Amino acid sequence: MKAAILTAPNALRLQEAAAPQLEAGDVVIRVRAATICGTDIRILRGRKTAGVRYPSVLGHEFAGEVVETGDHAGLDLGDRVALCPAIACGHCDRCKRGQENLCADGANIGYEIDGAFAEQIRIPARAVRAGNLRHLPEAMSFAEAALVEPLACVLNGQNKVxxxxxxxxxxxxxxxxxxxxxxxxxxxxxxxxxxxxxxxxxxxxxxxxxxxxxxxxxxxxxxxxxxxxxxxxxxxxxxxxxxxxxxxxxxxxxxxxxxxxxxxxxxxxxxxxxxxxxxxxxxxxxxxxAFGLSRADYDRAFDLIASGRLNVQPLLTHSFPLDDALAAFETAESGTAIKVAILND
Structure with a gap:
């Protein structure tokens, strides 16, 4: 499969990559839309290094179609889904206090786990079991669903104040x-x-x-x-x-x-x-x-967008195919765009 692989700061290249290596219960999603976050740009430019691996695939705001179900009940091939990319352990002191976003033993897609600037992405079984996946209603586009994650972070921040x-x-x-x-x-x-x-x-x-x-x-x-x-x-x-x-x-x-x-x-x-x-x-x-998001934040943000209560469509100003991932990043940091999406047909 194709993936935009980060090999070092300022080194992002579209390459052929091995298909996701699955463990029991893992789900595979064909990425249909992934939006570029300011944090992705900071990682690319070497201004953020915590949790970053080289080589790795960035991208934590995304949605797509299920191509491997992992035998999870209620999940079928072709299902349109989005995912809360923060995977909390559920048992550390922070999780027990309701601070999943500060989980001491968690993992995040796009950081510790390869992300969505690729044709396919592996979703660990534990994320599916924890309820991180959400099915998209028919009227919700993949690009709109990708913006649930940043809205959830914003919701967390506004709740804090x-x-x-x-x-x-x-x-x-x-x-x-x-x-x-x-x-x-x-x-x-x-x-x-x-x-x-x-x-x-x-x-x-x-x-x-x-x-x-x-x-x-x-x-x-x-x-x-x-x-x-x-x-x-x-x-x-x-x-x-x-x-x-x-x-x-x-x-x-x-x-x-x-x-x-x-x-x-x-x-x-x-x-x-x-x-x-x-x-x-x-x-x-x-x-x-205010850092990150919890599954509860994600669910509330998802419902705001899915219901039409908050329209994110005006934010989606530019889109690029995966083949033009570097151009997408350059546009995202140029100041001429608002939100840039990488789309896979």
Whole structure:
């Protein structure tokens, strides 16, 4: 089969690869759509190394058709499915506390297990038994299903800061993740949503998806402008949706008294940021991280998209065949696209 194989940082090549080596109960999916995540780009460029193997196949946002059932009841050849790529052990202390996304003994497709930028992908039997697979309704496209995973991560992040009805929300960064934050915040009843980004196209996309205002992140008086736009009080929730450490300080500067800040985006190991600890203390600002997703997050995100409650179709701006995987990555990191899908007919 064909696969886009990562052999080293900055070395991604389409090659012939051996068919998946199966163990008892494993399922094989013919990948029909896999979308490129910012984390995939960070891995390609060597900015993220944890859990990365060389050679390996990236890709954790995907959907496809079952071509080997592993003899699991309720699973038939040709079934259209998507998968939560985070496989938790279910018995470590973190899993027992309901923190599957922080599982000490888990594995993730696209990291420890070869991912979906290939014609076929192996799904370990334990993931199927745990309920990680979901059948797609007829109206749900493979590309839309691939976006369940990033939406589930966004849902986890917004739950961590209790984003809800009546909140004023500022989202720093209007890339694919920031735009999902905009759409979900609107669905959750935020009263006012402001996004920031240096890219004019992405600012327009943020407003199309529900932002009341989108500001150029390069404005020299951005913090003052954001405070003015929130009536001087600041934002109830501030989400850092791009991995720039300097945004951590910006986030606490614009948070309201009692505000909540999410350091949502992935940062590179060893990066540090300056934060106003005085403001955090006296203004009672809560700062939290948000990493990955649980099966519960995945199921809720799946239902939001499958039901049509949250329309992700506007995010899918570019698609490429697997043969053009490198061009797909280049487009994804160029700033001209929102979400790039690799499609297999």
């Amino acid at each position: 209790g984003l809800g009805l009546g909140d004023t929300v500022v989202i720093l960064g209007a890339g694919p993740i920031g735009l999902l934050h905009v759409a979900l915040a609107r669905l959750r009843g935020a009263t006012r949503i402001i996004a920031t980004d240096p890219n004019e196209h992405r600012r327009a996309a943020a407003q199309a998806l529900g932002a009341d205002l989108a500001l150029d992140a390069r404005l020299p008086d951005l913090v003052d402008r954001l405070r003015a736009e929130t009536g001087g009080r600041g934002a109830d929730v501030v989400i850092c949706a791009i991995g720039l450490p300097a945004l951590a300080r910006q986030a606490t500067d614009i948070a309201a008294h009692g505000g909540r800040v999410s350091l949502f985006a992935g940062f590179s190991k060893g990066e540090t940021a300056e934060m106003d600890v005085n403001a955090i203390h006296y203004n009672e600002i809560t700062v939290t991280g």
